[in-house]
Amino acid sequence: MESLIKQWDGESVIIRYDRVADAWIFIAIHSTALGPSAGGTRMKPYPHLKEALEDALRLSGGMTLKWAAAGNDYGGGKGVIAVPDSLDSQGRSDLLRRYGTFVHQYNGIFFTGPDYGTSSEDMDIIAETGDPYIFGRTKAAGGSGNPGPYTALGVLTSIQVVAEQVFGTSNLEGKKVLVQGVGSVGRGLTTLLRDTGAEILISDVNPSSTQYFSDEFGLESIPPDEVYDRPCDIFAPCAVGAILNKETIPRLRCRAVAGAANNQLGTPGDADLLRERDILYAPDFIANCGGAMAIIGMEVQGWSHKEAEEKLVHAIKSNLSKVFQMTKADGCSTDEAGKRIADRRLSSA
Ligand code: PHE
DSSP: OHHHHHHOOSSEEEEEEETTTTEEEEEEEOOOSSSSEEEEEEEEOOSSHHHHHHHHHHHHHHHHHHHHHHTOSOEEEEEEEEOOTTOOHHHHHHHHHHHHHHHHHTTTSEEEEEOTTOOHHHHHHHHHHHTTSBOOOOTTTTSOOOSHHHHHHHHHHHHHHHHHHHHSOOOOTTOEEEEEOOSHHHHHHHHHHHTTTOEEEEEOSSHHHHHHHHHHHOOEEOOGGGGGGSOOSEEEEOSOSOOBSTTTGGGOOOSEEOOOOSSOBSSTTHHHHHHHTTOEEOOHHHHTOHHHHHHHHHHTSOOOHHHHHHHHHHHHHHHHHHHHHHHHHHOOOHHHHHHHHHHHHHHTO
C-alpha cells in the first residue's frame, strides 16, 4: 500500500476504518487545481484491501482528466468503500450515514455522487448526514437522479463519432456493437442503440442482467470469456476497468473502442498497442463524462434536462474531434491527445 501511494501523482488520501461494519473507506483526492475534488463513491467487496486503495487512486486520477476535459471547475476525487460480503441492508444504510458524516467533516474538499455499487437512493441516505456535498440524489429528494442515462447518451455520441472516423458515417444501421456490461450505463446504452438500427451484442458476468434484453428483444448474449475474441465493428466496454491490456488487445476483432468504463487501459502504453492494431480508441474520460457533466450542470449550474443532454453531446463531439485531429497531426495516441486537452486546462489554473 505504501508503494501505491508513493507512486501516485495525486494530492492526498483519507483513510478510515469503520469498525461497526468492518468496512474500509478511502477517499482519494487527486487534484484540487481547478476546484474542490468530486467523484463517485464506489462500494463493493474487494478480495484484497490493496485493490480498494488502488481503485480509489486510479479512479480519482481519471476524474481529474474528466472534469478538466469537460470544462468543469472540479478536481479529481473518488470514494471507495470496501465492504464485507455479509453486510445486510440495515447495516449498509447505517454505514452510508456514517460515510456521509465523514464526507461532511471535510467541509467540501470532496463532493460525491453515485458510482459502481451505489445509487441515487444511496445518495439520499448519505446526504442525511453529508449534505450539501452529495450530488445525484433522487428527484424526490431534490436531486437530478441517476446519472447513468446521461453517461449512456454520451457513450452513444462517442460511438457515433468514432463510426464517422472509421466508416465515414455516424449512421450505425447494421453496425455490430458489442456492449460489455449491462449495468446502469450499459443498459441505457443498449436501449439507445436499439433505436439506431445497430446490431447489438451484449455480455455480462451476471447472466440475469442480459436475460431481460435476450428475452424481450432477442439480443445475442456473449459469454464473458469470449468478449475479446468476438468480431464486431465497435466494442463498448461498460463494466470494469483495465480491460484493454497486453493480453486482450491482440485478441480484439473490432475497428474501434468507445465505452463507459473508467480507466479502460491497463497501462498508458496500451493506447499505443491499440493504435498499432489500427483500432480507434475514444479516451474513456472523454466518452464517459456525460453523467458527471449533466449532474453538475443540472444541480450546480441550473441546466434543464434538455440543456444537459445538448451540452454533453456537444462537449463530447467537440473533444473527440479535437483528439482525432491531434492524433492525425502528430501521430500520438488518442489517450495522449485527450490528456493534452485536459492538461491544457489544468496548467492554466
Ligand atoms: N460515477 C461518475 C463518474 O465516474 C461520478 C459522478 C457522478 C460524479 C455524478 C459526480 C456526479 O463519472
